[in-house]
Amino acid sequence: QSALTQPASVSGSPGQSITISCTGSSRDINSYHYVSWYQQHPGKAPKLLIYEVSSRPSGVSSRFSGSRSGNTASLTISGLQTEDEADYYCSSYTGGSPLWLFGGGTKLTVL
């Protein structure tokens, strides 16, 4: 199976909202609610932002939200802040081989 498809980059200004898409297939994103999103700052390990499509772990800002429509999952960041500038990765359980897929990653620039 191929990686999930994300835009290479998105940008926004402080205070604005942006959405990052993640397109998979009927065998992954559209089959299981185990879609998650990770934030990675340069030189740091990834951090779980969203799990099970739209749930937020304790301590993650409510400015981050997730959703899904068919084969596409989305991460929305509202009220952009400079510290949101990072790489974002989606992931989906597949039930097949490999068991999980990651997206190619999206670089968010806060202008």
Place this chain on the structure above:
Amino acid sequence: EVLLEQSGTEVRKPGESLKISCKGSGYTFGSYWIVWVRQMPGKGLEWMGIIHPSGSITRYSPSFEGQVTMSAVGSLSTAYLQLNSLEASDTAIYYCARRVYSGDRGGEFDYWGQGTLVAVSS
């Protein structure tokens, strides 16, 4: 506090092997599977495989099957990733992460190690 502490930077020559460790603390190691993720320089995350904390069950991504060996020693709360016959293309950061799930399958990765940089060069 949940921590996954990985072993340090490794520098190897082509053809050599190495074993990276990932030690869990602050939680019951035996209750959570461990995954391994590769990140090549300037690239995205790649799911390599998953191992039961007892070491008894592994599932590898087809992209890494036969190229790596995952193991775990529950009594040491430590998971391992062995890379064999290293090539320059194995140069990457390797992360371990804890898998958490609510049902009988799936899940996500809630805690990550700090990453281990592996550099392969002649």
